[in-house]
Amino acid sequence: MTPFSVLIIEDDEVAAEIVEKMVQHQAPEARIEWCWNGYEALVRVKEFKPDLIFLDYMMPKIDGLLFLRDLKKLEIDFPVQVAVVSAYVDDDRQREFNDAGADYVLSKPVSVEQVRKILDKANKQRKLQRLR
Amino acid sequence: MEKADVLVIARTGLVEKLLPPLTAKGWQVHVCTDVRTAVDTTLRVRPDVILCEDDTAIMSGWELARLFKSHDSLGRVPFLLVSSRMPPLADMERAGFRVSADDLIELPADLGAVVSRVEAWMAGPDRPLSLPQRLAGPLAPNGMIQAIPWRRGKLSPASLARLLLHLANFGESGVLRLKGERRQLKILVQSRSVVEIESNYLRDDTFGRYLAQLGVLTEEDGDRAFAVAIEKNITQSQAMVQMNLLQPNEADQYVARQKIEKVLQAFSPIWTGSAFHFMPERLTQRRFSIDPVPLIEILKNGLLTYADPLELAHILARNRGDDEPFRRADIFDRAVADLRLAPELRALGLELVGKTVGQIRQAPAESDDTQLRLAFLLTAAGGLQFDAPAPSVVQPQAADGEWAQYVIQPVGAERYPEWDLEAFENNLLEGRTLFNREDYRGAQHFLDRVLEINSDSSEGLALKAWCMFELSGRQDISVTYEAKEMLKLAITYDDSNDEAYLFLGRIFKSEGKDSLAGAYFRRANEVNPANEEARREVKLLQVKRRRAREWERR
Numbered sequence: 001m002t003p004f005s006v007l008i009i010e011d012d013e014v015a016a017e018i019v020e021k022m023v024q025h026q027a028p029e030a031r032i033e034w035c036w037n038g039y040e041a042l043v044r045v046k047e048f049k050p051d052l053i054f055l056d057y058m059m060p061k062i063d064g065l066l067f068l069r070d071l072k073k074l075e076i077d078f079p080v081q082v083a084v085v086s087a088y089v090d091d092d093r094q095r096e097f098n099d100a101g102a103d104y105v106l107s108k109p110v111s112v113e114q115v116r117k118i119l120d121k122a123n124k125q126r127k128l129q130r131l132r
Numbered sequence: 133m134e135k136a137d138v139l140v141i142a143r144t145g146l147v148e149k150l151l152p153p154l155t156a157k158g159w160q161v162h163v164c165t166d167v168r169t170a171v172d173t174t175l176r177v178r179p180d181v182i183l184c185e186d187d188t189a190i191m192s193g194w195e196l197a198r199l200f201k202s203h204d205s206l207g208r209v210p211f212l213l214v215s216s217r218m219p220p221l222a223d224m225e226r227a228g229f230r231v232s233a234d235d236l237i238e239l240p241a242d243l244g245a246v247v248s249r250v251e252a253w254m255a256g257p258d259r260p261l262s263l264p265q266r267l268a269g270p271l272a273p274n275g276m277i278q279a280i281p282w283r284r285g286k287l288s289p290a291s292l293a294r295l296l297l298h299l300a301n302f303g304e305s306g307v308l309r310l311k312g313e314r315r316q317l318k319i320l321v322q323s324r325s326v327v328e329i330e331s332n333y334l335r336d337d338t339f340g341r342y343l344a345q346l347g348v349l350t351e352e353d354g355d356r357a358f359a360v361a362i363e364k365n366i367t368q369s370q371a372m373v374q375m376n377l378l379q380p381n382e383a384d385q386y387v388a389r390q391k392i393e394k395v396l397q398a399f400s401p402i403w404t405g406s407a408f409h410f411m412p413e414r415l416t417q418r419r420f421s422i423d424p425v426p427l428i429e430i431l432k433n434g435l436l437t438y439a440d441p442l443e444l445a446h447i448l449a450r451n452r453g454d455d456e457p458f459r460r461a462d463i464f465d466r467a468v469a470d471l472r473l474a475p476e477l478r479a480l481g482l483e484l485v486g487k488t489v490g491q492i493r494q495a496p497a498e499s500d501d502t503q504l505r506l507a508f509l510l511t512a513a514g515g516l517q518f519d520a521p522a523p524s525v526v527q528p529q530a531a532d533g534e535w536a537q538y539v540i541q542p543v544g545a546e547r548y549p550e551w552d553l554e555a556f557e558n559n560l561l562e563g564r565t566l567f568n569r570e571d572y573r574g575a576q577h578f579l580d581r582v583l584e585i586n587s588d589s590s591e592g593l594a595l596k597a598w599c600m601f602e603l604s605g606r607q608d609i610s611v612t613y614e615a616k617e618m619l620k621l622a623i624t625y626d627d628s629n630d631e632a633y634l635f636l637g638r639i640f641k642s643e644g645k646d647s648l649a650g651a652y653f654r655r656a657n658e659v660n661p662a663n664e665e666a667r668r669e670v671k672l673l674q675v676k677r678r679r680a681r682e683w684e685r686r
Contacts, residue, residue: 013616013640013648020647033651036620039191043202043627061191062168070171075205 004123005031007050009041009067010085011059015108019054019085022115027123038062042070049078052122055102057086068100079129081122085110135160136254137177141170141196142185142214146540150183153243153535154250167191171199174206181253183246184233186215187544194588195624197232201277210234210253214246216542223553225267226302227586228281230626234262239542243535269294270511270518271447284409284628284660289399289439290447293431293512295410300324300427300470304561306413310398311662312406319395322415325424329391339368342390353377388422392430399434401443407662409630412557414565428471435509441501444508448489456518458507460485467515481510548586556585563595572599590626593618598635605639612639630660637669646673 006023010016016034023032033048035041039061045053057064064084071082083104084097097105104118138154140147141164154161164173167188174182182200186193193213200206213233218224224231237249252260265272267279271290282298285291287310298304303324310317320328340354349357349372361371369383378386397403435444460482461467468478484492484507492503510516563578576599582592597618605612616639622632637652650673656666 013645017645017648020651024647032647033655034648039195039199040620040624043199046203066168073171073175073205074203076203 003029003031004052004119004126005033005048005050006052006054007041007045007048008032008034008054009036009038009059009064010034010054010056011036012056015056019110019115022110022112023054023119025112026116026119038064038067041067042074045071045080046074046076049076050080051126052118053080053082055082055084057084057097065096065100068097068102072101079126081125083118136181137162137179138250139164139170139174139177139179139182139209140184141165141167141182141188141193143188145543146185146214149243149538149540150246153247153538154183157247157251159250167196170196171206174200174209179209181250182209182211183237183250184211184213186213186547194231194233198278198624198627201232207277210259212237212249212253214239214241214540216544216547219548219551219553221266223551225269225279225282226298227553227556227589228283228591229267229279229588230281230590230628231263231267231279232277234264235260236263240539243538243540245536246540247535270514271508273450281626281628283411284407284630284662287398287403287406287408288447289404289435289444289508290512291408292398293435293509295408296427296431297513299410300431302557304410304412304557305415306411306561306564308408308410309662309664310403310406310408311664312403315403315406317394317398320415320417320420321410321427323424324428325426326392326395326422326430327415327424328417328420328422329395331391331394339387339390340372343372343386346386348386349377384421391422392425395430396434396438399439401440404443407660409660409662411568412561412564413568414561432471432473432509435512436502436505439505439508441504444504445489445493448504448508448511455488455490457486457488458484458511458516458518461515461517464510464515467510467513471509471513471515477506481506481515484510484516547588550585552585556582556589559585560589560592563592567595567599570602572602575599576603588625590622590629590632593622593625594629594632594635597622597632598638601635601639606642612643615639628659630656630663630666633659634663634666634669637666641669641673646676649673650677 004027008016008019010019013036020032020034023030033044035044037059042062055064055067062070064086068082068084081103082101083106084102085106085108086093087108089105089107094105106114135158137160139162140150140154142150144165147163147165151161162173162177162179164170167190184193184196188196193215197211197213200209200211211233212235214237217238218236219227235249235253237246262276264276264279268276271293272280282294299321305322308319308321310319316332318330319326340349340358343349344351344354357368357371357375357377360375361368364371369378369387372378373380373383468481473481480503484503489507492507495503507516559578559581563575563582566575566578576596579592579596579599582589583596586592597615600611601615605615616636619632619636622629633652633656637649637656640652641649650670653666653669653673656663657670660666
């Protein structure tokens with residue numbers, strides 16, 4: 001089975017490094033990549049085929065919401081789950097992200113426990129997808 | 133013509149000019165003035181052709197083309213970029229431009245020409261050859277979506293032929309690295325010749341066996357020399373000289389011959405799919421262990437002797453199928469002269485005119501190989517072409533003549549106002565040479581000029597970023613930030629630029645961001661397995677991580 005793969009889309013490299021360390025701690029065998037904006041991520045996503053994406057909302061060029069909308073339309077041929085990370089999350093914003101296709105919505109700062117739970121869920125989901 | 137949809141992605145000013153002639157053709161024209169909605173509109177409308185302005189806000193048309201071509205659902209739609217004047221195609225090819233758009237409409241252009249170009253791309257099977265394909269030459273794979281630079285990529289007889297022809301035509305000096313799963317070759321190139329070959333698998337223990345195969349020695353003599361070499365801790369060739377099995381000059385000649393054969397084997401299937409990378413550099417080494425071997429001789433021998441004919445037939449057939457006959461190109465005689473083909477091979481080359489790959493493959497067994505190999509060699513060199521080539525230049529239709537009087541002028545600054553291929557190449561060569569000697573200040577001077585000529589040069593950006601970081605980035609975080617942004621831009625322009633990933637990784641590593649650094653080292657190694665430094669960095673980080681885990685357990 002190919003290793004679990006995680007794509008972190010975040011323009012702030014310190015924040016990206018923190019999420020990456022958390023993921024690496026919870027899933028040492030995971031393949032992890034970082035894209036610094038939604039544009040690079042849209043180009044990369046088809047080749048990298050991530051199982052899980054940590055997506056920052058505020059980014060240059062293509063922001064998190066536009067990325068989500070475009071990702072769902074791009075007819076990618078593999079299942080991918082998306083966790084949106086935003087500094088400000090209220091009910092309206094949460095609904096907006098979910099409508100656009102987010103599986104999880106997290107408010108900053110992200111905790112180790114949140115990352116662990118999401119990785120567990122995403123891993124289970126991945127196994128289920130493979131059984132289907 | 134059936135009803136067709138054209139999507140125009142441009143600012144309002146250009147849209148107003150383009151709309152009348154496009155709608156007059158009966159096409160349904162959809163307009164996007166904001167590139168943010170371009171993906172959505174394309175997927176909703178499913179246009180037959182996209183016409184996109186280069187100088188759009190937020191993302192450039194070049195970036196949008198790259199994004200579109202990286203996804204099947206968008207990439208199938210012909211993407212025409214309306215751009216300011218570009219360098220000539222031959223210059224773009226030599227300088228290794230990464231282009232994703234299928235075609236360019238250079239401004240100033242009249243509206244009649246624009247309409248004709250759009251119409252040509254709607255024509256289904258008779259579409260023009262895409263720009264990436266034209267840049268990659270006659271043996272490029274069908275359906276290529278990104279122009280592949282000739283300097284690096286995956287080895288095949290086609291990519292190797294393209295590389296050697298470039299090096300032979302332009303006389304570049306530098307280092308060519310080939311990296312297979314276990315094999316590595318480092319080949320120094322100077323004055324259109326191979327001047328030195330180093331290999332990790334040119335082990336001395338194969339020399340006796342090699343000479344036995346040639347019939348120079350018996351296998352027993354080879355084995356004896358092997359034993360002496362081990363006992364005295366000398367090379368087999370030295371042992372053979374000491375045992376009077378070979379004269380010293382003979383030994384040198386055979387060692388050189390074995391090395392050259394290793395290079396020729398790069399044309400064989402055992403190397404197919406391995407990585408290669410040529411780095412231009414002014415060589416300072418004065419003495420070499422082999423006599424110079426012309427690159428053209430390597431190319432000829434490699435294709436005419438070492439390449440697998442089935443692989444050659446497959447590459448030829450994948451472009452035009454088995455049933456397109458060859459025709460003599462205008463430059464046939466020049467290609468024959470450049471390749472220094474013997475008169476009988478020239479005559480055989482002329483016999484190929486009018487034949488298809490399928491017919492050549494069905495020829496009697498004794499002549500099949502040579503004909504096929506020669507067809508490949510001459511096609512790679514441009515001496516033979518497939519019949520009825522797809523047009524690369526579109527002539528305006530008479531009916532569109534009325535629009536010819538309306539000319540669209542470029543808006544804003546020209547993209548390459550100082551374009552000069554020779555200056556670009558020379559400055560890059562000097563910059564790279566000084567860079568390799570770690571003279572970053574000197575290198576930066578030449579790289580600045582490279583970027584003045586071509587501000588989109590991914591290679592120039594990556595090298596300059598690393599110079600900046602080395603010169604003052606470790607003391608000044610604003611320089612580090614600028615260097616990182618420059619490297620990200622280099623990757624945006626060319627996502628196969630392994631050096632940009634490597635340098636970005638090294639900066640992250642120096643900042644203690646090992647996780648990010650590791651991701652970039654892996655990416656550098658992935659896009660170019662010939663990049664030994666990236667591989668080393670990956671391993672170093674793995675060791676560091678393992679030690680940290682062991683330390684945690686204690």
